[in-house]
Every structure is written in structure tokens, then in C-alpha cells.
Amino acid sequence: MMIGDSWAQIGSTIAGLMFTLATLQQFFPHQLRLSLQQFVLASLQQFSLVQKLCDKFVNLFSPYIPITFPEYSGYWSNQAFDAIETYVGALSTTKASLLKGSLVQNSKALVLTRDDRKVCDEFNAVQVWWVLEPSPTSSSEDKYFQLIFRRQHRDLITGSYLDHVIEQGKAIQAKNKQRRLYTNNPSENWRSYKKNLWSDIAFESPATFQTIAMDPSKKEEIINDLVSFSKGKEYYMKLGKPWKRGYLLYGPPGTGKSTMIAAMANFLNYDIYDLELTTVKTNTELRKLLAETSSKSIIVIEDIDCSLDVTGERKKGRPKSNEKETEPENEKTSKVTLSGILNFIDGTWSACGTGRIFVFTTNHIDKLDPALIRRGRMDMHIELSYCSFEAFKILAKNYLDVDSHDLFEKIGILLKETEMTPADVAENLMPKREKKDPDACLNSLIQALEDAKEKAKLKAEKEKNIKINKGKNMKFYAKRLLF
Incomplete structure (x- = not known):
């Protein structure tokens, strides 16, 4: 019924067009007739109905089927498009005679692509074509891939071939991925x-x-x-x-x-x-x-x-209305x-x-x-805590290419007695000259550890004295209150 309706609409449109052209030829001069004919034909081509009928007519009898893969699906990126783009790019490298090279974002390898929008592929002795086009309904930055194949191969292409393309595309992406x-x-x-x-x-x-x-x-x-x-x-x-x-x-x-x-x-x-x-x-x-x-x-x-x-802790209640609450800067x-x-x-x-x-x-x-x-x-x-002796040995190997040394034992003892971060240890092991000198670097670390140990000792004594003085002051005020 749909095919019959389409033919009836097409026949009616063509008949109307022929009647218009015949009328023009009968009642208008030749020169004016040509101009009017061109105007009428150009106007008819703009009618959406005629365009839709032409598309239906072509699709009805065309031996090919197109499938479109847009770059974006709704608001989000279309992952199928990304995999297809990678697959087609690799396909171009092996089958095209004219290539162009570029460094593509998210890829650590040079990408070679065909200097053309159309690429041919073959799967199980069936030929298909990939065409990259800018999106006609979106901004110029968006684009889509169109897969074209013969109608009789529909099941093969929409099934195993597309699965093959997505799988291969993702595998190539993983191989060439630049973090x-x-x-x-x-x-x-x-x-x-x-x-x-x-x-x-x-x-x-x-x-x-x-x-x-x-x-x-x-x-x-x-x-x-x-x-x-x-x-x-x-x-x-x-x-x-x-x-x-x-x-x-x-x-x-x-x-x-x-x-x-x-x-x-x-x-x-x-x-x-x-x-x-x-x-x-x-x-x-x-x-x-x-x-x-x-x-x-x-x-x-x-x-x-x-x-x-x-x-x-989360707040357990709201502040009273008469209390002033300051708002943190980042919460503004x-x-x-x-x-x-x-x-x-x-x-x-x-x-x-x-x-x-x-x-x-x-x-x-x-x-x-x-x-x-x-x-x-x-x-x-x-x-992740302060540097241990095991962590130090890894740093010594990284910075000085040293697995063992006479000074290791002393460093191990100091690391047990002193808190020093791996970052500070690494800074002291960093060679200060072009030529590595393990002895100088290890001695520099020992000096830094001894200095840190002395500072920690002085700090502990200071805190102890403060605590003792606080205790004495409390006893003094207590006596005064009693007497």
C-alpha cells in the first residue's frame, strides 16, 4: 500500500509539472517561456514534498543502504563514533595510496590517514564504504560517519561486521592511547x-x-x-x-x-x-x-x-537566629x-x-x-608515612645506582630515630654535580638526619619545659586561692 501511494503521489506531481510546462509553451513567447520554465522548475525543487518523494523513490529502488554514526548522541560523546574513527584511520593507512600524517589528541603514535573522505573496506568478501561528512544539522565542528553497503548484505554488516569494527577500533585505541x-x-x-x-x-x-x-x-x-x-x-x-x-x-x-x-x-x-x-x-x-x-x-x-x-562531624542542629554565623570563603x-x-x-x-x-x-x-x-x-x-630503611634503599638505587654501602647501617639507625619524609631524603640524595658521588650524597643525608634529630630533641625539651611551667603556675595560683 505504501509503494502504491508513493507512485500515485509521484505520478500526480509529474502530471502537474507537465501541464504547467505545456501551458507555458502555448501562451508565452519563447524567451519568456524559458525564463518561466527555469523559475518553475527551481521553485518545485525547493518543495519539501518533492524532495521527500525523490528520496523515497531513490531509497526504494537503490541497491545500497546507508547507516549514519554521529559524533554526539544527544548531549554526550558517541563512543561508537570514536571506535569507528580509529578503525577507519587504521584502514586508510593500509589501503590508501594518498596519505596525510598528524599527531592526534589522546594518541602517542603518529596517525596516518587517507587524504580523502571516502574509504573502502572488505569483510568476508563483501565490500563496504565509509564516508566522513560534516553534520548538516549541527555546528561545523560536529561530523558523522556514514557506512554504505549493498542491501543483500544487511544481516552480515549490521551484525558481525559492526561488532568487528567496534572491537578492532577499541583495541587500536588501547594500544596507541596516550594517557x-x-x-x-x-x-x-x-x-x-x-x-x-x-x-x-x-x-x-x-x-x-x-x-x-x-x-x-x-x-x-x-x-x-x-x-x-x-x-x-x-x-x-x-x-x-x-x-x-x-x-x-x-x-x-x-x-x-x-x-x-x-x-x-x-x-x-x-x-x-x-x-x-x-x-x-x-x-x-x-x-x-x-x-x-x-x-x-x-x-x-x-x-x-x-x-x-x-x-x-556533621552539624547536629541549626544555629540560633541571634547567633552570627560566618560563611567560609569557598562556600560563597x-x-x-x-x-x-x-x-x-x-x-x-x-x-x-x-x-x-x-x-x-x-x-x-x-x-x-x-x-x-x-x-x-x-x-x-x-x-604513606615517613621514610623507612627499606624505602631509603629504593631511593638510593634510584638516585645513586647503589645497592649497598658502608654508610647504610648508620643511615638505618638514624631513620629509626628521626622522622624524615621520602621527599626530604630524595632531595639529600640528589647529586649536586654532573658526576654522581655516592659518598658525598650519603654523608649529606646523614648530616640532614642528625640535624633533624637535634631539632626534634630541642623541640621536645621545649614542650616539656612549657608543660612543667604550666604545672608550676597552676600550683601557684591554687595556693593563692587557698590563702
Whole structure:
């Protein structure tokens, strides 16, 4: 019935057009007739009905079927488009005779592509064509891929071929992936939901677990946990839990918390999203930022105890109306709440991606609200403390290429008696000349440890004297009150 209706409409349109042309030829002069004919034909071509009928006519009898893959699906990036773009780029490299080379964002390899918009592919002896076009209904920056194939191969192409393309595209992306470091932009700079929420640069930190200065047994425990998580997608699905994990890194400044995050990213080949909470105004903005992070990534909030009012005990009651309440500086612009942070980590929105890792760092774990760091949110608590002798040996190997030395024993004794961060130890081991001199560097460290020991001793004596003086003063005032 649909085909019959289409033919009836086409016939009626053609008949009307022929009648108009015949009338023009009979009643108008030749020159005027030509001009009017061109005007009528041009006007008819603009009618949407004629265009739709022509499209239906072509699609009805064309032996080819097109499938369109837009760059964006609604507000969000279309992951299928990204995989197809990678696959077609690799395809162009092997089959095209005219190529162009470029360094593409998020890729650590030079990308060669065909200097043309159309690329041919073959799958199971079936030929298809990929065409890259700018989107006609969106801004000039948006684009789409169109897959064209013969009608009789529909089942093969929409089934196994597209699965093959997506799988191969993602494999190539993983192989060529350049890790990225993202930071969130202030919301007033967001031009749309799909763009400019995050800014990014190449992440090139060389940090690895082999070079991290910490106890080897603790390091092995962390590595095993990361490996178990990275391979646990099916296990999490079986449990009915989102595939995500939380790590809390705590300890004094200079103990390697940021280095640990970099080593985790390099170990798993994950991108890092460094979330600056003070620029996020509302919980809604926080959810939008989360939705725009990629799966298999690390989302970091450093110094969580300094980020907004999400730490300490929650207020048990409202202040009295006659009491003056000062508003913290960062709360004047931000309304992110502890509840918003908790939902961000462990709520419904946290399941919108897979394979994510949440990492919080703090110098003062005792200031954090217990609800924020409970198991299930921060699953693994990792203390990064002052430098131990085992950590020192790793630093000595990294900085001086020394596995053992006569001065190691003395350094080991001083490290037990003195608190010094790995960052301070590393600074003293850093060669001050072009040629490494292990003796000079180790002696420099010994001197620094002895100085730190002496300062700690003087500080302890001063605090002890203050305490004694306070006790004497209290006794003196007590006697005066009695007499």
C-alpha cells in the first residue's frame, strides 16, 4: 500500500509539472517561456514534498543502504563514533595510496590517514564504504560517519561486521592511547553540556611502583589489589555491584601521595581526572562532571580535608537566629555538600561508567567524616608515612645506582630515630654535580638526619619545659586561692 501511494503521489506531481510546462509553451513567447520554465522548475525543487518523494523513490529502488554514526548522541560523546574513527584511520593507512600524517589528541603514535573522505573496506568478501561528512544539522565542528553497503548484505554488516569494527577500533585505541590528565573547568566556561567541562594535557609522569619508596610488602599488596580490580568486571557484575573502587591515601606532606596516583595510572594505563571541588558550584554540576569522565579512569580529589565543608562531624542542629554565623570563603560560590560527594562516589550516578577508581588524599585523616571514608566508598586505606630503611634503599638505587654501602647501617639507625619524609631524603640524595658521588650524597643525608634529630630533641625539651611551667603556675595560683 505504501509503494502504491508513493507512485500515485509521484505520478500526480509529474502530471502537474507537465501541464504547467505545456501551458507555458502555448501562451508565452519563447524567451519568456524559458525564463518561466527555469523559475518553475527551481521553485518545485525547493518543495519539501518533492524532495521527500525523490528520496523515497531513490531509497526504494537503490541497491545500497546507508547507516549514519554521529559524533554526539544527544548531549554526550558517541563512543561508537570514536571506535569507528580509529578503525577507519587504521584502514586508510593500509589501503590508501594518498596519505596525510598528524599527531592526534589522546594518541602517542603518529596517525596516518587517507587524504580523502571516502574509504573502502572488505569483510568476508563483501565490500563496504565509509564516508566522513560534516553534520548538516549541527555546528561545523560536529561530523558523522556514514557506512554504505549493498542491501543483500544487511544481516552480515549490521551484525558481525559492526561488532568487528567496534572491537578492532577499541583495541587500536588501547594500544596507541596516550594517557591524559584532566582538570575541570569552572561552570561559567561551559559552552554546552558536551564540551569544555574538562581541559586536558598529555600525562607523561614516569612514576612506577618500582621507583616508589615504600615498604615492599605494602607495595605488593597495593599492586595485587589493582590487578584484582582491573580483572574483576565479571565478578562485580555477579555481585550486582558497580565496577569501581576507592582508595584513601593519607599521611604527612611529602610522603608520595601524588606519586602513588601517577604510578597507579601508569600501571593500569588509566587517564586521571583531577577534580577541583572549589570550582564546582552545585551537586548537579558535580554529577555532570562525573558523567563526562571516561570508563577505566582515576578520579582524584587531592587534600579532601581542605576542599569545601565536607569534613569533620556533621552539624547536629541549626544555629540560633541571634547567633552570627560566618560563611567560609569557598562556600560563597560553592554549594556542593557532603551528601553530594557521597552520592558522587557511591550513589546511583557512580554506576554510569565502569572500571573507575576514586582516590582521595589527605594529610589529616582524623578530620574526615567517617561516612566519607567507610569501606564501600574508600575500600582501601593506604598510609604513606615517613621514610623507612627499606624505602631509603629504593631511593638510593634510584638516585645513586647503589645497592649497598658502608654508610647504610648508620643511615638505618638514624631513620629509626628521626622522622624524615621520602621527599626530604630524595632531595639529600640528589647529586649536586654532573658526576654522581655516592659518598658525598650519603654523608649529606646523614648530616640532614642528625640535624633533624637535634631539632626534634630541642623541640621536645621545649614542650616539656612549657608543660612543667604550666604545672608550676597552676600550683601557684591554687595556693593563692587557698590563702
